[in-house]
Amino acid sequence: MLSYILKRIGQSILVLLITGFVAFSMFTFVGDPIDNMLGQERTQADIDRLRAQLGLDQPFAVQYYRFLEQAAQGNFGISYRQGRPVSEILLERAPATLELAFVSGLFAIVLGIALGVFTAIRRDGIAANIIMSVSLIGVSLPTFLIGILLIYLFSVELGWLPSFGRGDVVEIGGWTTGFLTASGLKALILPSITLGLYQMTLIMRLVRSEMLEVMRQDYIRFARARGLSERVINFRHALKNTMVPVITVIGLQLGSIIAFAIITETVFQWPGVGLLFINAIQFVDIPVMAAYLMLISVMFVAINLLVDILYAFIDPRLRVAA
Amino acid sequence: MLRFAAPLAVLFASTAAAEEFNFAVTTDPQTMDPHAVNSAPVLGFLNNVYEGLVRRGKDMSIEPSLAVSWEPIGEGDGWRFKLREGVTFQNGAAFTADDVVFSYERASSEEADTSSWFAPVSEVIKVDDFTIDIMTTAPNPIFPDSIANWMMMDADWAAANGVERPDKDQGNFATLNANGTGPFQITSRQPDLSTTLEPFDGWWGEVEHNLTSVTMTPIQNPATALAALISGDVDFINPVPIQDVERLKALSDVEVIQGIEARVIMLGFDQEPGGASEADMFLDPQARQAVAAAVNVPAILQTIMRGNAEEASQLVSPAMRGFSDANARPYAFDQDGARALVEDAGLAGQTINFRCPNDRYLNDEAVCQAITGMLAQVGMDVSLDAVPVSNYWPELRADNFDMYLLGWSPGTFDAEHPIRFLASTPNEEKRLGSWNFGGYSNARIDELLPMIQSEIDDTARQAMLDEAAAIMQQEVAYVPLYVQPLVWGTRANIDLTQRPDNFFILRWVTVN
Amino acid sequence: MRAFVDSDLFYAFRTTPVAVVSFIVAALLVLSAVLAPLVAPTNPFDPASLNLMNGFTPPMAPNDFTGDSFFMGTDDQGRDVFSTILYGMRISLFVGFAAVLFAMVLGIFLGLLSGYVGGWTETIIMRAADVQLTFPSILVAMLIFGIAKGITPVEYRDQMAIWVLILAIGLSDWVQFARVVRGATLVEKSKDYVAAARLIGRSPLTIMVRHIMPNVLSPVLVIATISLALAIIAEATLSFLGVGAPPTQPSLGTLIRIGQGFLFSGEWWILLFPACTLLLLALSVNLLGDWLRDALNPRLR
Numbered sequence A: 001m002l003s004y005i006l007k008r009i010g011q012s013i014l015v016l017l018i019t020g021f022v023a024f025s026m027f028t029f030v031g032d033p034i035d036n037m038l039g040q041e042r043t044q045a046d047i048d049r050l051r052a053q054l055g056l057d058q059p060f061a062v063q064y065y066r067f068l069e070q071a072a073q074g075n076f077g078i079s080y081r082q083g084r085p086v087s088e089i090l091l092e093r094a095p096a097t098l099e100l101a102f103v104s105g106l107f108a109i110v111l112g113i114a115l116g117v118f119t120a121i122r123r124d125g126i127a128a129n130i131i132m133s134v135s136l137i138g139v140s141l142p143t144f145l146i147g148i149l150l151i152y153l154f155s156v157e158l159g160w161l162p163s164f165g166r167g168d169v170v171e172i173g174g175w176t177t178g179f180l181t182a183s184g185l186k187a188l189i190l191p192s193i194t195l196g197l198y199q200m201t202l203i204m205r206l207v208r209s210e211m212l213e214v215m216r217q218d219y220i221r222f223a224r225a226r227g228l229s230e231r232v233i234n235f236r237h238a239l240k241n242t243m244v245p246v247i248t249v250i251g252l253q254l255g256s257i258i259a260f261a262i263i264t265e266t267v268f269q270w271p272g273v274g275l276l277f278i279n280a281i282q283f284v285d286i287p288v289m290a291a292y293l294m295l296i297s298v299m300f301v302a303i304n305l306l307v308d309i310l311y312a313f314i315d316p317r318l319r320v321a322a
Numbered sequence B: 001m002l003r004f005a006a007p008l009a010v011l012f013a014s015t016a017a018a019e020e021f022n023f024a025v026t027t028d029p030q031t032m033d034p035h036a037v038n039s040a041p042v043l044g045f046l047n048n049v050y051e052g053l054v055r056r057g058k059d060m061s062i063e064p065s066l067a068v069s070w071e072p073i074g075e076g077d078g079w080r081f082k083l084r085e086g087v088t089f090q091n092g093a094a095f096t097a098d099d100v101v102f103s104y105e106r107a108s109s110e111e112a113d114t115s116s117w118f119a120p121v122s123e124v125i126k127v128d129d130f131t132i133d134i135m136t137t138a139p140n141p142i143f144p145d146s147i148a149n150w151m152m153m154d155a156d157w158a159a160a161n162g163v164e165r166p167d168k169d170q171g172n173f174a175t176l177n178a179n180g181t182g183p184f185q186i187t188s189r190q191p192d193l194s195t196t197l198e199p200f201d202g203w204w205g206e207v208e209h210n211l212t213s214v215t216m217t218p219i220q221n222p223a224t225a226l227a228a229l230i231s232g233d234v235d236f237i238n239p240v241p242i243q244d245v246e247r248l249k250a251l252s253d254v255e256v257i258q259g260i261e262a263r264v265i266m267l268g269f270d271q272e273p274g275g276a277s278e279a280d281m282f283l284d285p286q287a288r289q290a291v292a293a294a295v296n297v298p299a300i301l302q303t304i305m306r307g308n309a310e311e312a313s314q315l316v317s318p319a320m321r322g323f324s325d326a327n328a329r330p331y332a333f334d335q336d337g338a339r340a341l342v343e344d345a346g347l348a349g350q351t352i353n354f355r356c357p358n359d360r361y362l363n364d365e366a367v368c369q370a371i372t373g374m375l376a377q378v379g380m381d382v383s384l385d386a387v388p389v390s391n392y393w394p395e396l397r398a399d400n401f402d403m404y405l406l407g408w409s410p411g412t413f414d415a416e417h418p419i420r421f422l423a424s425t426p427n428e429e430k431r432l433g434s435w436n437f438g439g440y441s442n443a444r445i446d447e448l449l450p451m452i453q454s455e456i457d458d459t460a461r462q463a464m465l466d467e468a469a470a471i472m473q474q475e476v477a478y479v480p481l482y483v484q485p486l487v488w489g490t491r492a493n494i495d496l497t498q499r500p501d502n503f504f505i506l507r508w509v510t511v512n
Numbered sequence C: 001m002r003a004f005v006d007s008d009l010f011y012a013f014r015t016t017p018v019a020v021v022s023f024i025v026a027a028l029l030v031l032s033a034v035l036a037p038l039v040a041p042t043n044p045f046d047p048a049s050l051n052l053m054n055g056f057t058p059p060m061a062p063n064d065f066t067g068d069s070f071f072m073g074t075d076d077q078g079r080d081v082f083s084t085i086l087y088g089m090r091i092s093l094f095v096g097f098a099a100v101l102f103a104m105v106l107g108i109f110l111g112l113l114s115g116y117v118g119g120w121t122e123t124i125i126m127r128a129a130d131v132q133l134t135f136p137s138i139l140v141a142m143l144i145f146g147i148a149k150g151i152t153p154v155e156y157r158d159q160m161a162i163w164v165l166i167l168a169i170g171l172s173d174w175v176q177f178a179r180v181v182r183g184a185t186l187v188e189k190s191k192d193y194v195a196a197a198r199l200i201g202r203s204p205l206t207i208m209v210r211h212i213m214p215n216v217l218s219p220v221l222v223i224a225t226i227s228l229a230l231a232i233i234a235e236a237t238l239s240f241l242g243v244g245a246p247p248t249q250p251s252l253g254t255l256i257r258i259g260q261g262f263l264f265s266g267e268w269w270i271l272l273f274p275a276c277t278l279l280l281l282a283l284s285v286n287l288l289g290d291w292l293r294d295a296l297n298p299r300l301r
Helices: A002-030 A044-054 A060-072 A086-121 A126-139 A143-157 A182-215 A218-225 A230-268 A273-283 A286-314 A316-321 B040-046 B097-107 B155-160 B222-230 B242-250 B285-294 B297-303 B335-345 B364-377 B389-397 B416-423 B443-454 B458-475 C002-006 C008-014 C017-034 C081-117 C119-134 C137-151 C154-189 C192-199 C204-240 C252-260 C268-296
Strands: A170-172 A175-177 B020-025 B054-056 B062-064 B067-073 B078-083 B121-128 B131-136 B184-190 B194-199 B213-218 B236-238 B254-269 B351-357 B381-387 B403-408 B479-491
Touching: A002 A060, A002 A286, A002 C119, A060 A286, A086 A126, A086 A175, A086 A182, A086 A230, A086 A273, A086 A286, A126 A182, A126 C268, A143 A182, A143 A230, A143 B222, A143 C204, A143 C252, A182 A230, A218 A230, A230 A273, A230 A286, A230 C137, A273 A286, A273 B389, A286 C119, B020 B222, B062 B067, B067 B131, B078 B097, B078 B121, B097 B121, B097 B131, B097 B155, B222 B236, B222 B242, B222 B479, B242 B254, B242 B479, B254 B285, B254 B364, B285 B335, B285 B364, B285 B479, B297 B364, B297 B479, B351 B364, B351 B389, B364 B381, B364 B403, B381 B389, B403 B416, B416 B443, B416 B458, B443 B458, C008 C017, C008 C268, C017 C081, C017 C268, C081 C119, C081 C154, C081 C204, C081 C252, C081 C268, C119 C154, C137 C154, C137 C204, C154 C204, C192 C204, C204 C252, C204 C268, C252 C268
Parallel strands: B020 B213, B020 B236, B351 B381, B351 B403
Antiparallel strands: A170 A175, B054 B062, B067 B078, B078 B131, B121 B131, B184 B194, B194 B213, B236 B479, B254 B403, B254 B479
């Protein structure tokens, strides 16, 4: 067992190295940061000097080695755009993204499970069918369009909710939170719906189909025959047994919520790491792009690793196979 | 996880009280260092915090700022500036001639991005505490005009914080902090998130504004910025997307302020043999003429720009000093003529690589698309490639184009500026033609430039500028299209002044 | 054909109105996209045919300058929105189908290989899948786009965009197929009939293709249908981020990106019609996929 876990960790580190290599090698093609860092009256000599200062004149292998060497020590360099350490910037931006991901995840899970159960119980009801069809609209439109339409409706036309940003935030020991002010909470509504809608639909449909499956199992029929109330059957027996696959999916979706926050954050000017990344691309801020990609990779690889190890505990056959 | 015992601090407030002012910008200034990056977002913003010896008024004319008066020395040997007395920096230190000498050394250093402003300067001499002599290598009549954005930094403050030189690469204390003499001081700075300012009580000037606190928020997505203005989340946005001007004008609580920017949008051509783009069709002046005749600029202005821009005839707009009235006629739109020229130049069947940025100028991509269509109508085969600006300049530097779109805003507000950067034969050593990507070259223009730069007599100078403009127009060095419009949007209770350099000056803002 | 009409699947289809309606809608959309050159009144991809002065014409109303009238109005370039949607849908569908096909072929191949061969091959493939999953599809696409821009000659960039989209979307999708196929292969491999086939000396390739593949086709079909809808939407998202089809040859996504700039200014038709088309297309494909999943799931029947 231990050797399996060690082996998987070793593989994960290899995955991270490859990921870093692939990501880093791509930056060469994304653009040239030099033009953004110098004004319109720059000369070729200025360009060459800055390029040398940044180490961009070095061969690719040298640049990558330097990046790894520093990243291993937790140093992702200095942002070209902001002139301060990338790790500092990431820490400053992380709360915004994590809070957004948390709220939209919560929205997706709570509403997803509730609607999933409802549509499973009332399988042939009109309301359930309407919910099922409407939920498909949510996954049939690109996220950015949903965001823009929500802004148009709720901020511009109705004036109910703020159109951008986090509202008032409160700083608590280096962590900025929007949970403690009215405007901060209001600002969370539209971006969370935009970001969570897709996951909500996914969870809802998953819960529904798992429920339907479980409901035809013998033990549910048996429970019904024993005269247990519908409520107890639905929630104590059926729902409980659908939770294993649902939790797995939720775990995997958590990562993609953070990744897809890029688009939501762009539309709502949400000051998180996703917006930071988009700005970094526009500016060719290589240290920020590299750090962001590494961060996302570490997160996904960690989730993957965790899921695999958990499975290994649950299913001994896989242990042997691996 | 959250410790409530820790101090609570409200970072920014979105509820606008009477004198709080929130504004949105598309690009956050990347530094607070006035000498590190010579770009409009940086200089425009820092004009509220730092000040130069001279400044530009509401009509762009040069007026006294930290210098009260100036006069030429001898027969064009240089300029003598009398400094304002009793000025203090925001940290309380007094402003003296030493700070000017230091700011010269800092701004003209190799590490600075503003060093080209001081190319004509040979020496800066402190005469006494409030007199400065700036000596030039040749007579330089427009020197005071060229230093309106040269901002003064406190020598002692810089030394105390170890920022004697700018640092573009690693950043330093001055990247995030500022200490100017200007009417506003920075109270908090979170790059890309928000920057707050408060009036500086010790400012020397007469206060016209009534602001008590100012917040700047960068919003990149134009639709989001517009929504924020309409819903009252911000008081000011720049720019308003051109297509939304009419809609905003119809709203009672929002106002649109329009003007003409200093920036001329033009087409440039690959006029050098060889290069990465091997086709050399635009070496032939007829080919360039064909483009000039085929592009229907009024139609572009009518539809894409919705009547909010003016046609351009030369590389500067009529608002600039040295504009050539003698050459004020734009190229005529003439499809039949263009077809004939396409035939003569043998352009049919050659694919023209047309480069265009898609996030640099107002509606740049749509304009390029329209031009592609217009050229196709007269028989040219154009392949349009619209890319983000971070990919754009490297392509141009690599000569990877036949034709490209460029916008130019003369930093000195003078017609000499584009001649130096866009029309001179590229010469690394003399810092000439550094943005002349197409390699346009004309011996007479190269000859005229130094003469224009050192001519003191206005009439003689204008005659030479006219000659240069005529040559470029006749040779179709570039095809000037239009002057980019300025479109600002504010809440109706805000009064402000729009300056053609697109700088947003806070001391002219009042909240009613 | 006869066999198909008589099959259970067709019967289930015939008796589910949602499936029939969405099939008809999807078929109509695909057909009109394929036949765009015949159906569309103008060719919006021919820049020479455009008249800029026709720009921003509202639907069914004559233009102020030219007097021309358009069924769904025109966009900022004076392009007929209706024709542009038809041509744009062609590109979106082409990208979608090609990307899914690419992902499917790659995923099935790698899934079969890793499931059947196992050992190091499996480890490498599954770790590669991890790397792939590590990068969200949008990031993969943006990076591939950047590289392709850097290495393709200027003349081919217009065409390049489409292939890059296919590659990027396809690459981010293959993992799903591979995982499902691998899982099914692992299950099938241990069954007696495979052991029997191996005993009588069938080659691994034959076993994989003839015996195992038919067993994984239904989940693959379901994933493919849903992936198609996802791919079409992914293309739109990428266009919003500026790495989609070029504006001179817009896809539905590019049209929506252009149109959203005119939402506030009152030219709603530039956004609304392409958005509705995308919605109809993705919705009908999604509904079909949904139905297919239920219909092919023997336990739910």
